[in-house]
Amino acid sequence: MRTPARPLVLGIETSCDETGVGLVRGGELLADALASSVDEHARYGGVVPEIAARAHLEAMVPTIELALDRAGLHPRDVDAVAVTSGPGLAGALLVGVAAAKAYALALGVPLHGVHHLAAHVAVDTLEHGPLPRPAVALLVSGGHSSLLLVPDLAAEPVESLGATVDDAAGEAYDKVARLLGMPFPGGPPIDAAAREGSPHIPFPRAKAGDGTFDFSFSGLKTAVARWVEARRRAGEPVPVADVAASFQEAVADVLTAKAVAACRAHGVDTLVVGGGVAANSRLRALAALRCEAAGITLRIPRPGLCTDNGAMVAALGSLRVEAGVEPSPLDLPASSTLAL
Amino acid sequence: MLVLALDTSTAACAVALVELGAPPAGPLVRASRVVWDARRHGELLAPMMRDVLAAAGVRPPEVRAVVVGAGPGPFTSLRVGMVTGAAFAAALGVPAYGVCSLDGIGAATTGPVGVITDARRREVFWARYQDGTRVGEPGVGAPATVAADLRAAGVERVTGPGAGLYPDAFAGFGTPPAGGPGELTGSGEQSGSDAQGGSGAQSGSGGLSGAEPEYPAPEVLARLVAADIVAGRDPGPLTPRYLRRPDAAEPRGPKAVTASRPEPVRSATAATGTASAGAASAGTMPV
Numbered sequence: 140m141r142t143p144a145r146p147l148v149l150g151i152e153t154s155c156d157e158t159g160v161g162l163v164r165g166g167e168l169l170a171d172a173l174a175s176s177v178d179e180h181a182r183y184g185g186v187v188p189e190i191a192a193r194a195h196l197e198a199m200v201p202t203i204e205l206a207l208d209r210a211g212l213h214p215r216d217v218d219a220v221a222v223t224s225g226p227g228l229a230g231a232l233l234v235g236v237a238a239a240k241a242y243a244l245a246l247g248v249p250l251h252g253v254h255h256l257a258a259h260v261a262v263d264t265l266e267h268g269p270l271p272r273p274a275v276a277l278l279v280s281g282g283h284s285s286l287l288l289v290p291d292l293a294a295e296p297v298e299s300l301g302a303t304v305d306d307a308a309g310e311a312y313d314k315v316a317r318l319l320g321m322p323f324p325g326g327p328p329i330d331a332a333a334r335e336g337s338p339h340i341p342f343p344r345a346k347a348g349d350g351t352f353d354f355s356f357s358g359l360k361t362a363v364a365r366w367v368e369a370r371r372r373a374g375e376p377v378p379v380a381d382v383a384a385s386f387q388e389a390v391a392d393v394l395t396a397k398a399v400a401a402c403r404a405h406g407v408d409t410l411v412v413g414g415g416v417a418a419n420s421r422l423r424a425l426a427a428l429r430c431e432a433a434g435i436t437l438r439i440p441r442p443g444l445c446t447d448n449g450a451m452v453a454a455l456g457s458l459r460v461e462a463g464v465e466p467s468p469l470d471l472p473a474s475s476t477l478a479l
Numbered sequence: 480m481l482v483l484a485l486d487t488s489t490a491a492c493a494v495a496l497v498e499l500g501a502p503p504a505g506p507l508v509r510a511s512r513v514v515w516d517a518r519r520h521g522e523l524l525a526p527m528m529r530d531v532l533a534a535a536g537v538r539p540p541e542v543r544a545v546v547v548g549a550g551p552g553p554f555t556s557l558r559v560g561m562v563t564g565a566a567f568a569a570a571l572g573v574p575a576y577g578v579c580s581l582d583g584i585g586a587a588t589t590g591p592v593g594v595i596t597d598a599r600r601r602e603v604f605w606a607r608y609q610d611g612t613r614v615g616e617p618g619v620g621a622p623a624t625v626a627a628d629l630r631a632a633g634v635e636r637v638t639g640p641g642a643g644l645y646p647d648a649f650a651g652f653g654t655p656p657a658g659g660p661g662e663l664t665g666s667g668e669q670s671g672s673d674a675q676g677g678s679g680a681q682s683g684s685g686g687l688s689g690a691e692p693e694y695p696a697p698e699v700l701a702r703l704v705a706a707d708i709v710a711g712r713d714p715g716p717l718t719p720r721y722l723r724r725p726d727a728a729e730p731r732g733p734k735a736v737t738a739s740r741p742e743p744v745r746s747a748t749a750a751t752g753t754a755s756a757g758a759a760s761a762g763t764m765p766v
Contacts, residue, residue, distance in 0.1 A: 240569045
């Protein structure tokens with residue numbers, strides 16, 4: 140197997156409802172193609188695994204070909220294939236992993252299975268260059284809410300500092316949005332409504348002062364529901380914008396407070412924020428404010444690279460290939476609960 | 480002309496490298512592998528393809544077409560084969576042809592025969608064959624219903640790995656003639672003919688016309704589209720035959736969390752959270 144100095148890495152991501160394909164060469168993003176089945180899930184209020192898996196099968200090869208077309212490249216130009224091997228929806232992961240193996244086998248190039256969360260961190264290197272070692276990463280999406288200590292993306296395993304003990308932050312957004320009669324996914328409509336509201340309702344900050352780096356959003360979601368039900372029961376109008384703003388404030392408050400605390404605890408001066416919830420305006424603003432106050436450099440990729448995508452997988456694959464990391468075997472399993 | 484054929488629509492994960500020759504010679508199996516393990520197609524398939532190619536001394540770019548069993552079959556394993564075949568073909572810039580997986584069993588039968596495979600959830604996938612040609616489209620149904628439909632159509636014999644799972648429903652039917660690869664059931668790897676050994680055993684009359692296969696045989700699938708491949712005909716879209724809609728129910732309105740009568744608030748809250756998390760993981764996963 141050839142490994143050129145600046146290998147072209149094809150990255151494939153299918154852990155949830157986005158079929159993502161990226162092409163990266165030497166830290167440079169050459170193409171990023173995405174097919175999403177989110178509209179098919181909207182009426183169910185969440186991602187339906189079988190619908191997601193079917194959509195991945197349909198979109199997989201066309202999305203790879205779209206990425207290659209956009210970069211003006213041919214499959215034979217690919218020097219290595221990287222793929223999210225977990226964690227995520229089992230049936231969805233399996234489609235991407237099988238496709239990645241087929242490309243690697245057909246092209247005679249190495250296969251690299253990568254961790255979804257590590258890829259979310261790695262994507263930032265495409266925009267902001269190499270990460271200082273170590274860095275802390277806050278990853279928040281519909282499936283994850285994690286604080287990670289990242290020593291070296293290519294070589295050493297990422298260490299989990301904490302994670303949600305129940306709902307992911309994005310999941311809480313979806314549930315609160317449904318309660319307020321807003322569409323799925325709930326992040327964008329709540330963010331929009333919150334801009335018109337005042338965050339004066341004192342919703343709880345679970346685990347805020349517990350000394351851990353874990354999160355809990357299930358109780359917050361229930362507290363919002365109780366508050367709204369009380370108004371409805373009393374026949375009072377529900378101040379939707381204020382509820383959205385207050386809920387959003389509670390989420391952003393506890394996420395950023397713990398992220399800054401994690402940086403301090405580990406003497407780290409760089410925080411990377413990623414995942415779909417990193418597109419949230421209040422989370423971004425509060426993170427910027429608190430990082431500046433604490434003397435921490437904040438790095439957030441552009442929103443298109445925060446949500447699931449193939450570029451992040453190609454980015455991490457590229458780091459691993461260039462560092463000479465041993466490739467994965469062709470019997471690489473797709474692991475829905477892959478550990479860090 | 481070398482064709483890589485595969486099927487993952489049953490518990491058998493099966494790969495064959497087939498050489499399509501001029502008409503009198505017919506297709507020749509250069510190498511084949513089958514492993515029975517219903518839950519590991521995703522891990523087994525790619526290494527098996529590598530091994531089949533290596534056994535025949537063939538490099539991937541020498542493969543000129545891919546043939547894929549397009550189901551019906553359990554969705555997860557079916558998709559492994561479909562996406563693997565499509566991606567392997569796309570990487571090489573060669574066409575990928577989809578063939579009804581049941582034809583990989585039925586095409587090797589004579590007379591009126593029902594081909595039955597496991598559809599899980601106490602149902603079977605099935606199709607009716609007359610002298611190796613499928614009559615109508617494949618279906619999915621309860622074993623007893625399928626058996627009644629086959630009887631009504633004058634079928635007295637069934638074959639395929641699904642029939643033995645429901646001995647009561649298919650009790651009145653004849654089974655395939657003995658001596659075929661029916662002994663393949665169970666777990667373990669069966670290496671077919673390869674370039675080094677016994678290719679003669681399976682290539683005497685094209686390697687394809689022996690006893691009825693107990694699983695959708697990739698070499699049979701390849702034979703069924705051999706004329707299209709040789710003529711360079713467009714394969715059309717590679718579409719899986721799911722035969723079932725995804726399980727998904729549209730949610731009702733949000734459940735009230737405020738209790739209408741007194742209750743221990745803390746434990747009730749925790750229980751609600753747990754229940755909703757369980758429901759979410761079974762049905763949907765929020766983005």
